[in-house]
Amino acid sequence: MGVYHIDQIDQKILSFLVNNARMPFLEIARECGVSGAAIHQRVKRLESNGVITGSRLLVKPQALGLNVCAFISVSLSEANKYPEVIADLNKISEIVECHFVTGRAALLIKVYCSNNDHLMEILLNTIQNIPYIQSTETMISLDQSIERQIWVKDYNNPMHQPAPLSKPKGGRKK
Numbered sequence: 001m002g003v004y005h006i007d008q009i010d011q012k013i014l015s016f017l018v019n020n021a022r023m024p025f026l027e028i029a030r031e032c033g034v035s036g037a038a039i040h041q042r043v044k045r046l047e048s049n050g051v052i053t054g055s056r057l058l059v060k061p062q063a064l065g066l067n068v069c070a071f072i073s074v075s076l077s078e079a080n081k082y083p084e085v086i087a088d089l090n091k092i093s094e095i096v097e098c099h100f101v102t103g104r105a106a107l108l109i110k111v112y113c114s115n116n117d118h119l120m121e122i123l124l125n126t127i128q129n130i131p132y133i134q135s136t137e138t139m140i141s142l143d144q145s146i147e148r149q150i151w152v153k154d155y156n157n158p159m160h161q162p163a164p165l166s167k168p169k170g171g172r173k174k
Contacts, residue, residue, distance in 0.1 A: 004049035009034065013042055014051070014152045021055040066112035068119050069141040073105035074133055081132035082106065088130045094122050105137070116140075 006132065008013070008034050016028045025039040046052045061069065076085060082100065089095055089109065097110040109127075113119040119138070128136060 004046075004051055006046075006051065008044060010042060012154060013039060016056075017043075017150045018149045034153070061112045065114050068113045068115055069144065070106070070111050070113065070119055071139045072109045072111060072123070072127065073101075073137045073139075074107040074109060074127070075104065075135045076106045077132050077134040079106060085130055085132050089127070092122065092126055094118075110159075155169065 012032050013028055016023050016031065025043070026036045029036040029039045045053065061067075074085075076082065083109070086098065089098055089107075092111075094108050094111045094113055096112060099108045100106065101108045111119070111122060113122060119140075123136060123138060127133065
């Protein structure tokens with residue numbers, strides 16, 4: 001599959017859908033100045049080209065009694081065992097994200113637990129018992145200040161435009 005080039009209308013569509021995945025296609029069509037059928041076709045094309053990988057319902061973890069959010073950095077004893085470790089981590093439902101990262105640790109995982117005792121149980125009896133996990137370091141989130149999807153240029157709100165690149169100081173020498 002080749003590289004899919006996103007035009008201005010595709011960006012508008014993505015901007016609307018990232019902000020509200022339930023926005024009706026006819027409303028997006030009106031905003032973009034095209035037909036509803038054209039929006040439907042473009043969304044299908046964005047999906048088939050892997051630009052849109054799905055949509056989902058977002059649930060506040062606290063509504064389910066998951067009151068502790070933590071980030072755990074994981075160091076591996078053998079870096080080449082990464083696939084085995086990921087397979088074991090994938091079995092732990094409290095883990096909602098896992099990233100292979102640069103730096104001292106190999107992995108950064110995000111977990112939701114009901115309380116600190118639950119977090120400690122997951123750490124001591126589950127995560128730290130996985131073969132090839134050498135050590136962990138846990139940071140508990142006290143507040144989530146920003147929550148959003150990937151940034152897509154918002155054509156309706158000038159406040160959501162990228163900051164212009166600054167020009168070098170001093171100007172051009174003559």
